[in-house]
Amino acid sequence: MKPQNLWLALEIGNSRLHWGLFTGETLTHTWDTEHISESIIQKLAQCQTLDDVPPEILPGHVRNRQIAPEKTPHPPIFLASVVPDQTAIWQNHPHVRVITLEQIPLLNMYPTLGIDRALALWGAGKKFGFPILVIDAGTALTFTGADANESLLGGAILPGLALQFTTLRQKTAQLPDLEIEIIYLPPRFALNTPEAIQSGIIYTLLAGIQDFCVSWWRLFPDAKIVIKGGDRLLLLKYLQFKFPDIAARLIVEANLIFWGMLEIVRFF
Ligand SMILES: Nc1ncnc2c1ncn2[C@@H]1O[C@H](COP(=O)(O)OP(=O)(O)OP(=O)(O)O)[C@@H](O)[C@H]1O
Ligand SMILES: CC(C)(CO)[C@@H](O)C(=O)NCCC(=O)O
Ligand SMILES: [K+]
Secondary structure (H helix, E strand, C coil): CCCCCEEEEEECCCCEEEEEEEECCCEEEEEEEEECCHHHHHHHHHCCEEHHHCCCCCCCHCCCCCCCCCECCCCEEEEECCHHHHHHHHCCCCEEEEEEEEHCCECCCCCCCHHHHHHHHHHHHHHHHHCCCEEECEEEEEEEEEECCCCEEEEEECCCHHHHHHHHHHCCCCCCCCCCCCCCCCCCCCCCHHHHHHHHHHHHHHHHHHHHHHHHHHHHHCCCCEEEECHHHHHHHHHHHHCHHHHHHHHEEECCHHHHHHEEEEEE
8 A cells, every 4th residue: 555545444334334534544534424325336336536426425524625636546445344235235346345354463363253343453452552452332332352462362242322222212112212412420220211221221331341341451450441433432421420540541542443454454
């Protein structure tokens, strides 16, 4: 990858798409979009230059920053996806190169490990040093750790913050839909339904995160923990109230997967 070359990083998550535009090794823009329809992806396949890319993919607020001279050839798109249906629509696209687990030098991976977890872990380790634990506060909340030998130690998967609220509402008759963007901690022992739900989900999630962090530091006392994902800032705020010592030690970094991709793309 030459320093001046433009390339797009695309991570397909379960809720939405995460995009990064790189110039060589510099990440210059990031944005999120909804999942893209097949017809828009077909339109993209016809594009010769960056200017032709449909606005559903390259929104106005990114384009307006004059990311490249006019008529810049369409950059390659490096794709990592945890949604097989979406991978299927993208993978025959002329500009797309799909990143797979085999390309990530992390040791001890198991075949069904999510590519997002592997890339985020690899990116975090390369940026902040091994051993490293990544907490991904996304649709699913995951913990993924690697030891000093750059070998996967393992991790855990549970429903993410929004998903816990949604499943509770969908699978019960009486529980309401809630706004979760509350920035204060709810009362622990609540006397109304919304706060009882908030208390249950938030306090058990925080206790769980605390327990994983403490267990990690018992294994590797000086090792780093990085948090990413759409709920990272909300969870960090709750942790600052409830477990300030843990919050103070967490590194917050939204772009771990892009850093992981860069480590792979560097050799193209
Ligand atoms: N604009 C938004 N759209 C969707 N989710 C959002 C948004 N802003 C914050 N979130 C929060 O982000 C979480 C989803 O995180 P994120 O976008 O990192 O997941 P994802 O990458 O799509 O999914 P996965 O975890 O499968 O990779 C949800 O729990 C939601 O509360
Ligand atoms: C856990 C998710 C959904 C998190 O995005 C993804 O990494 C995935 O689908 N993983 C496959 C299972 C695993 O990682 O063990
Ligand atoms: K994710």
